[in-house]
Amino acid sequence: MKSLLIPLVFFLFIFTNQSAYSQPTDSDIPTYSGNALTADTSSSFIIAGDLQLQSPILEFWRENNRAAVGAICGKIALLHPGFLFVLGDLTFDGASEKLWRTFDAYAKPIRDSNIRTYPLLGNHEYFTNKRKMFYQYSSRFSHINEQLWYLIKWHDVAIIALNSNFSKLTKKERRLQDEWYGQVLRLLDRDKSVASIIVACHHPPYTNSTVVSDDQTVQEHFVLPFKQSPKSVLFITGHCHSYEHFVIDGKNFIVSGGGGPRQELEESGDSLKQDHYNPSKEDSLTLYKKHSMNCIRPHHFCKVSRVNGKLILDMEQVSEDLKTWTIGETVTLR
Secondary structure, three states, X not given: OHHHHHHHHHHHHHHHHHOOOOOOOHHHOOOXXXXXXXXXXXXXXXXXXXXXXXXXXXXXXXXXXXXXXXXHHHHHHHHOOOEEEXXXXXXXXXXXXXXXXXXXXXXXXXXXXXXXXXXXXXXXXXXXXXXXXXXXHHHHOHHHOOOOOEEEEEOOEEEEEOOOOHHHOOHHHHHHHHHHHHHHHHHHHHOOOOOEEEEEOOOOOOOOEOOOOOOHHHHHHHHXXXXXXXXXXXXXXXXXXXXXXXXXXXXXXXXXXXXXXXXXXXXXXXXXXXXOOOOOHHHHHHHOOOOOXXXXXXXXXXXXXXXXXXXXXXXXXXXXXXXXXXXXXXXXXX
16 A cells, blocks of 8 residues: 555646646746846845745645745845845746746845856656756746856856766766866866856755765766866855755855755764854754754854955744844855
C-alpha cells in the first residue's frame, strides 16, 4: 500500500497544479525588472533564498512558511534596496502557472516598489516540465535575456550567477558554463574597475543540514575557480533552508535559504565546516527551544552594503512571531 501512496500523492499534486495549465499572454505576467538606474546608484542590495511556499500535499509535514515569506517580501520592499537577488526556488513547481501567480502575489510589494529582481534557477524551478517552467521564468525576468547563467555589476562589485542544476543541463551546456565562468573570472580579476567578486548558485558546496548534503559537483566546477580568484570574497547559495557561514581557505561561504520551510542543522565534526555564525544568548534560547539536539535558525535574508569603502554583509533575521527584525550576523567581506 505504501508503494502506491507516494505515486498517487505526486499525481494529485501534478494534476492539481498542471491540468488547468494555459499559457498566459504577456500582459498577464507582472514585470520584475524595476528601474535599471537604481542598481547603479544604490548603497545596498539584498540576497534572499528559497521563497517557495510549503506544498500542503507533498510537504504536509513541513513548516508552513507562508507568513514568513510575506514578512520577508514586505521588509525588503520597506528597505528599498538597489535590487534583489534571489538564490533559486522562487516557487515549489516552476512549471505551474498557478504557483507562479501565488509568487506574484507575495512579491507584489517588491514589484510595486520598483525593485529590480535578479533570480537564478533552483531545483524546484526544474521540478516537472522544463519547457513550461522556462516560459514562466523568462517571461517574468526578461531583463536577464533567457540566460541560464549571467553577470551583474554593481559599483565595484561583480556578481556571477551560476546554474548548479547539473543533471538538468546538457553536456554542452555544462561545458559552456564552465568555459564562460573561467573566462569571466579571469577578465574580472584583470579589470581595475572591479574590486570584489561574489559567486552565487543554488546548491551549497558545504552545509550541515540534516535534509540536504554538500554538493560535490559544485565544489568541483565552481568552488575551485572561486578559490583561485584573488578578488573573490563571497560564495553564497540557498537550498538548505537555514543560515550558515563557513570560512574556508580564507574565503567566505554563506548558505542563505531563509525563506523556505526551515531545516535543522547538526553540529559538524568536520573542521572544514565549522560554522562561524554565533547567535546571541537570547537568540540561542529561541533557536534551540523546540529542538534539543539540532539547531533551527530564523527566517532571514542578507543585505550587502558599501560603507566607507568596506563591503559589509548583514544577515537580517525575523523573530518567531514575525514582528521584530534584528541583525543576526555582520560579515566584513572587504
